[in-house]
Amino acid sequence: MKEVLIDIKDLECKIGDQKILKGLNLKVNKGEIHAIMGPNGSGKSTLSSLLAGNDNYEITNGSIFFEGEDITDLSPEERSWKGVFLAFQYPIEIPGVSNINFLRTALNEKNKFFGKDPIPAKDFLKMVSEKSALVGLDNKLKNRSVNEGFSGGEKKRNEIFQMAMLNPKLSILDETDSGLDIDALKIVAGGVNKLKSNENATIVITHYQRLLDYIVPDFVHVLHDGKIVKTGDKNLALELEKKGYDWLKINSLN
Amino acid sequence: MITDKLNYSPLVKAESNNALDQFKGTLYPSKKEEEWRYSPLKKLRKIPFINDSSFVVKNLSLLNLPKLEGNILVLENGRFNPNLSFIDNIQGLNISFISNSKENYPYSTNLKKEDYFSLLNSSYLSEGIVIRVDGNAKIEETVNVLNIVSSNNCLVNTKIDVFLNENSSLHLKQYFIGNTTSKNGFINHLNNISIKENASLVLDKFQDLNLNFNISNDCINQGRSSKVISNTFSTSGLFTRNNVTNNVNGEHCHSELNGVFSPSENEYIDNHTLINHFVANCKSFENFKGIVKGNGVGVFNGKVIVHENAQKIEAFQNNKNILLDKESIIYSKPELEIYADDVKCSHGSTTGQFDDEAIFYLRARGISLKKSKELMILGFINEVIKKCNNIDYQDFIIERLLNN
Ligand SMILES: Nc1ncnc2c1ncn2[C@@H]1O[C@H](COP(=O)(O)OP(=O)(O)OP(=O)(O)O)[C@@H](O)[C@H]1O
Ligand SMILES: [Mg+2]
Numbered sequence: 270m271k272e273v274l275i276d277i278k279d280l281e282c283k284i285g286d287q288k289i290l291k292g293l294n295l296k297v298n299k300g301e302i303h304a305i306m307g308p309n310g311s312g313k314s315t316l317s318s319l320l321a322g323n324d325n326y327e328i329t330n331g332s333i334f335f336e337g338e339d340i341t342d343l344s345p346e347e348r349s350w351k352g353v354f355l356a357f358q359y360p361i362e363i364p365g366v367s368n369i370n371f372l373r374t375a376l377n378e379k380n381k382f383f384g385k386d387p388i389p390a391k392d393f394l395k396m397v398s399e400k401s402a403l404v405g406l407d408n409k410l411k412n413r414s415v416n417e418g419f420s421g422g423e424k425k426r427n428e429i430f431q432m433a434m435l436n437p438k439l440s441i442l443d444e445t446d447s448g449l450d451i452d453a454l455k456i457v458a459g460g461v462n463k464l465k466s467n468e469n470a471t472i473v474i475t476h477y478q479r480l481l482d483y484i485v486p487d488f489v490h491v492l493h494d495g496k497i498v499k500t501g502d503k504n505l506a507l508e509l510e511k512k513g514y515d516w517l518k519i520n521s522l523n
Numbered sequence: 524m525i526t527d528k529l530n531y532s533p534l535v536k537a538e539s540n541n542a543l544d545q546f547k548g549t550l551y552p553s554k555k556e557e558e559w560r561y562s563p564l565k566k567l568r569k570i571p572f573i574n575d576s577s578f579v580v581k582n583l584s585l586l587n588l589p590k591l592e593g594n595i596l597v598l599e600n601g602r603f604n605p606n607l608s609f610i611d612n613i614q615g616l617n618i619s620f621i622s623n624s625k626e627n628y629p630y631s632t633n634l635k636k637e638d639y640f641s642l643l644n645s646s647y648l649s650e651g652i653v654i655r656v657d658g659n660a661k662i663e664e665t666v667n668v669l670n671i672v673s674s675n676n677c678l679v680n681t682k683i684d685v686f687l688n689e690n691s692s693l694h695l696k697q698y699f700i701g702n703t704t705s706k707n708g709f710i711n712h713l714n715n716i717s718i719k720e721n722a723s724l725v726l727d728k729f730q731d732l733n734l735n736f737n738i739s740n741d742c743i744n745q746g747r748s749s750k751v752i753s754n755t756f757s758t759s760g761l762f763t764r765n766n767v768t769n770n771v772n773g774e775h776c777h778s779e780l781n782g783v784f785s786p787s788e789n790e791y792i793d794n795h796t797l798i799n800h801f802v803a804n805c806k807s808f809e810n811f812k813g814i815v816k817g818n819g820v821g822v823f824n825g826k827v828i829v830h831e832n833a834q835k836i837e838a839f840q841n842n843k844n845i846l847l848d849k850e851s852i853i854y855s856k857p858e859l860e861i862y863a864d865d866v867k868c869s870h871g872s873t874t875g876q877f878d879d880e881a882i883f884y885l886r887a888r889g890i891s892l893k894k895s896k897e898l899m900i901l902g903f904i905n906e907v908i909k910k911c912n913n914i915d916y917q918d919f920i921i922e923r924l925l926n927n
Contacts, residue, residue: 321887325879349889361884365902373896375888382889414902431888 291400292496307492350437421448458483572678601649615660621651670706700737732760747773779792786819813844
């Protein structure tokens with residue numbers, strides 16, 4: 270029996286008066302890779318953001334279980350400590366805070382939660398050079414302010430670098446492939462694959478089948494208007510690439 | 524009236540006192556005056572100030588300051604406290620006290636009626652320090668001046684005269700401290716600074732007044748090719764006001780005024796600055812950051828005047844503020860007056876709240892809400908903190924700014 274990592278049940282949410290998720294169900298087991306595709310505005314980033322604990326959205330129904338624990342009401346930092354990681358579609362710039370200082374703070378906050386001592390400077394720096402090599406992050410970016418003035422691709426690499434540093438159980442990659450050149454795509458995908466184990470799982474959100482050649486999903490889901498309307502294997506992505514989404518809308522109406 | 528219970532300073536000439544008598548009735552500015560619009564003068568007006576030159580602080584370590592290196596001059600309640608001070612003889616550096624000088628101290632004759640607190644300072648002077656640096660002397664050791672008020676309702680009028688002769692340099696660190704056990708004390712201080720040709724001064728100021736008042740007037744005069752860098756960190760105070768006038772009188776000068784101020788609940792911290800570019804070919808940089816908490820009030824009023832014929836001036840002024848709470852208030856007024864045509868000047872002011880998306884980003888990486896806010900503040904003030912070259916001092920400032 271595979272162990273369930275995250276179990277999303279009947280999730281509904283709104284922002285202001287607008288309903289965005291309308292009863293979403295998704296179960297991800299340890300060791301699996303799930304891809305979520307779907308048209309613009311269908312709710313993919315909303316779902317990612319909700320999983321990471323963004324409280325801008327009001328959850329009107331449903332719940333999220335992580336390793337059997339109901340995390341629906343947990344803060345973003347608590348979810349992070351438990352092993353949830355979101356690679357943002359649009360990573361945020363934080364002027365004046367160096368990438369290194371930011372990551373050291375993040376690791377030490379996690380250590381604190383687990384009652385562990387702060388990571389020694391030497392170990393930290395060793396880890397930084399290992400993990401940045403894994404995603405091909407330029408050395409000079411480590412001392413710059415978080416994402417400030419980074420190119421689109423550099424920001425995406427920086428997300429995967431952070432993921433490597435934090436070693437999460439569940440990684441949600443929200444369009445990490447957009448903005449990456451072909452070489453970078455291979456490097457980043459390679460990084461994701463190297464971090465993959467039987468203990469963790471990945472949710473990959475993308476518009477392009479191409480990424481799934483490198484990060485091969487066990488399941489492909491289509492999110493449409495706040496619900497998962499179809500689930501298949503990796504071939505579904507190929508089919509979507511050819512046909513677009515319209516044929517599904519008709520299906521789901523029927 | 525502010526002076527009801529006070530005697531004129533014995534340090535001041537009798538005839539000066541007579542001259543000052545006429546101002547007695549109007550020593551407080553009125554709120555109607557533009558310069559004092561946002562100052563909670565009511566708070567000051569309520570206090571019956573007294574003279575009290577007792578020594579209360581037994582040990583400097585009680586003040587939680589960073590490690591002090593170099594000369595340490597402590598003024599407590601307006602009187603030099605030798606027990607807490609340390610004066611090392613350094614070649615080229617001459618330090619003397621006005622109370623020790625044979626002559627009566629002349630009060631500045633060019634004060635106007637509107638110079639309320641300078642007038643008060645001149646006529647009720649408690650103590651003054653004169654620091655002279657000889658020509659060509661580069662003083663490596665820092666001169667620390669601690670100005671502490673530790674008795675309730677105590678009015679302190681102090682003054683520092685700084686003379687930097689040609690090609691000299693000095694690092695002066697001032698601490699204005701309101702002891703945590705005292706309240707309604709008032710340090711009314713005057714810095715008179717003269718920087719001669721090619722000389723350079725770094726002036727770091729730290730203000731932590733707690734439940735006390737502080738008005739600090741700096742008058743800086745710069746000669747040709749001289750340099751001044753002034754960094755002012757104001758972490759707390761019922762009423763803290765800095766008035767800085769920087770007169771750039773010689774060409775090829777560099778002037779920098781930086782600051783971080785963080786008024787919190789019931790506090791008011793105000794930075795009024797004026798840079799006068801009287802002559803051509805100079806550069807000035809001004810950068811103040813405000814962090815306002817609770818119902819605190821912060822003020823930035825920075826004026827740069829480029830006078831006629833002062834061509835090729837580069838003057839940049841910036842004020843950014845974060846309001847941490849709904850009731851937090853900032854009044855920001857950057858002003859630029861330009862009477863020359865070939866200049867490069869800019870000024871700007873922004874005020875905002877924490878960026879929620881940035882906070883979410885940090886939290887999503889496992890950084891607690893509290894720590895995320897701290898990181899955001901650190902990022903915000905980083906470029907000003909970096910102006911201080913001593914890491915201990917930087918850490919100290921950061922710690923105080925975050926924990927006020
Ligand atoms: N803060 C907000 N205020 C109002 N509407 C919002 C807000 N955030 C999201 N929405 C709306 O919710 C819907 C879903 O947005 P979401 O970003 O989740 O889409 P997406 O599937 O990630 O799209 P894309 O493929 O373009 O990234 C959109 O219609 C969007 O306009
Ligand atoms: Mg999206």
